[in-house]
Amino acid sequence: MTELIGLLSFGSDGWGDELLEGAFLTLRLALATLPFGLVIGLCVALLKNAESPALQALGNLYTTIFRGLPELLTLFIIYFGGQILLKEMLDVVAPGTTVEVSSFVAGIIALSIVFGAFASEVFLAAIRAVPKGQGEAAAALGLSRWQGFRLVLFPQLFRLALPGLGNLWLVLLKDTALVSVIALDDLLRQTNVAVGVTKEPFFFYLVACLLYLAMSLVSTTCVALLEKRYNRGFAGSR
Amino acid sequence: MALNDMGPPDLKRAERRTRLFMIFLGLVFLATFLTILDWNLLERYGPRFLRGVGVTFKLVLISVGIGSAVALPVALxxxxxxxxxxxxxxxxxxxxxxxxxxxxLFLVYYGTGQFREAMEAVNLWWFFRDPFFCAALTFTLNTTAYQAEILRGAIQSVPKGQWEAGHALGLSRAVTFLKVILPQAYIIALRPLGNELILMIKGSAVASVVTVFDIMGTTRLAFSRSFDFQVYLWAAVLYLFIVETIRIAWSFIERRLTRHLRVSRS
Incomplete structure (x- = not known):
């Protein structure tokens, strides 16, 4: 048992620092994905809420496709497809150059596309839950459409969307593990490396799982705090 | 037709128009897909893909099936x-x-490999050395946890008065639970359980990482041999087709099972 704990020590003969570095990369990937995912989600939700049937159809199609595809497949399509597309485009400008898509960037793109598809449903439900009178009141006060959205509607719908978004964040955190398959040195891949050297798969994968679990639990606490803050004007009604 | 299932007429029309646009866009995608489809490649890898669909279905049916049986005791x-x-x-x-x-999956597949001797001693090694069995076991354990949580929420959201009514009728707690609470809980759980089924179909793609040749595994094999990117698009179309079919079928089942709960149409 002590030997196993020793394997987790920091420095050159232990794997503790490598695993933590991996966990840090996992966290960075998820955090970098979040803003893109939120913006995509909000834009697609606004499309689906638009008056034009064509725009609505576009938004619905986006959600249908990226909610239906396995995340791993989306990741591969972005990673390999992006590589091929970039190469073809570069061949026009400078033939013969080789390109390699960074797996971190591919990870961000794929994960935020998927996050956006799910988040758009959450945002749409929240948009529809904010009373229509709020937008009309903003217009009556002489706010422009953008101002009304930014200052009046968004704060209200964000409060309603928060629980759903919190769940999606947890899903995102777990989905980052998939990028280990396209050779990004995240927590899971660092664990694979450690397993390859030490031949202690059960112990190391268990440690990796526990690290993911710790990140999930910390996130749950943070989301709960955020929700509490956003609901502070509603203490009586809840 | 009664008034209550019509809604405002212009809203209905807008919805129909949206759906028409979606079908149109879908057809455009499909047409583009068919024009780039390489039939020679399809002839070479088509049968493999069909086998892959079979493997995906087997994985999902085994895990979701066993999971739904074990989830109830866990929820209890x-x-x-x-x-x-x-x-x-x-x-x-x-x-x-x-x-x-x-x-x-790594924990189960690679992790148990470490205990090979012990496994061989109890004659379980044939199970844990097979990636398909390991994937099925992992997915079962995973979906059981999710389904148990869905069921727990559903059971708890059945109004307390239902318990009291069962008690007032002189039913024992066990009978009340089985005949009054559980059927209502399953109705509440129907939609999230359908979502879980779809999540498992999507999630089963990770089995390809431990060399199970499901749809995703076949796709990766075909890509590594042909270097033709379109195999990934085939997989995308396949997954979308499966997921959408199940979603539509599930919502049909749901409508059918809850028809007694909606306002009666005169």
Missing amino acids: ARLSANRLVNNLALGYITFFRGTPLLAQ
């Missing part, structure tokens, strides 16, 4: 007043819902 354990039983179930659910499926 979560509702139990016994602290030990309750915490065990909570620990199990938290672990499998809080960690990535891929990490769980």
Whole structure:
């Protein structure tokens, strides 16, 4: 048992620092994905809420496709497809150059596309839950459409969307593990490396799982705090 | 037709128009797909892909099937007043819902490889050396945790008055639970369970990482041999087709099973 704990020590003969570095990369990937995912989600939700049937159809199609595809497949399509597309485009400008898509960037793109598809449903439900009178009141006060959205509607719908978004964040955190398959040195891949050297798969994968679990639990606490803050004007009604 | 299932007429029309646009866009995608489709490649890898679909279905049906049977006892354990039983179930659910499926798969497939001698001694090695069995086991454990949590929520959201009514009729607690509470809980759980089924179909793609030749595994094999990117698009179309079919079928089942709950049409 002590030997196993020793394997987790920091420095050159232990794997503790490598695993933590991996966990840090996992966290960075998820955090970098979040803003893109939120913006995509909000834009697609606004499309689906638009008056034009064509725009609505576009938004619905986006959600249908990226909610239906396995995340791993989306990741591969972005990673390999992006590589091929970039190469073809570069061949026009400078033939013969080789390109390699960074797996971190591919990870961000794929994960935020998927996050956006799910988040758009959450945002749409929240948009529809904010009373229509709020937008009309903003217009009556002489706010422009953008101002009304930014200052009046968004704060209200964000409060309603928060629980759903919190769940999606947890899903995102777990989905980052998939990028280990396209050779990004995240927590899971660092664990694979450690397993390859030490031949202690059960112990190391268990440690990796526990690290993911710790990140999930910390996130749950943070989301709960955020929700509490956003609901502070509603203490009586809840 | 009664008034209540019509809604405002212009809203209905807008909805129809949206749907028409979606069908149109879908057809455009499909046409583009068909024009780039390489029939020679399809002839070479088509049968393999069909086998892959079979493997994906087998994986999902085994895990979701066994999972739905085991989830109920786990949900009951979560509702139990016994602290030990309750915490065990909570620990199990938290672990499998809080960690990535891929990490769980590695833990089961590679992790058990470490105990090969012990496994051989109890004659279980044939099971754990096979990636398909390991994937099926991992997915079962995973979906059980999710389904148990869905069922727990559903059972808890059945109004308390239903218990009291059962009691007032002189039914025992067990009978009340089985005949009054559980059927209503399953109706509430129907939609999230359908979502879980779809999530498992999507999630099963990670089995390809431990060399199971499901749809995704076949796709990766075909890509590594042909270097033709379109095989990924085939997989996308296949998955979308399967997921959408199940979604539509499930909502049909749901409508059918809840028809007694809607306002009666005169």
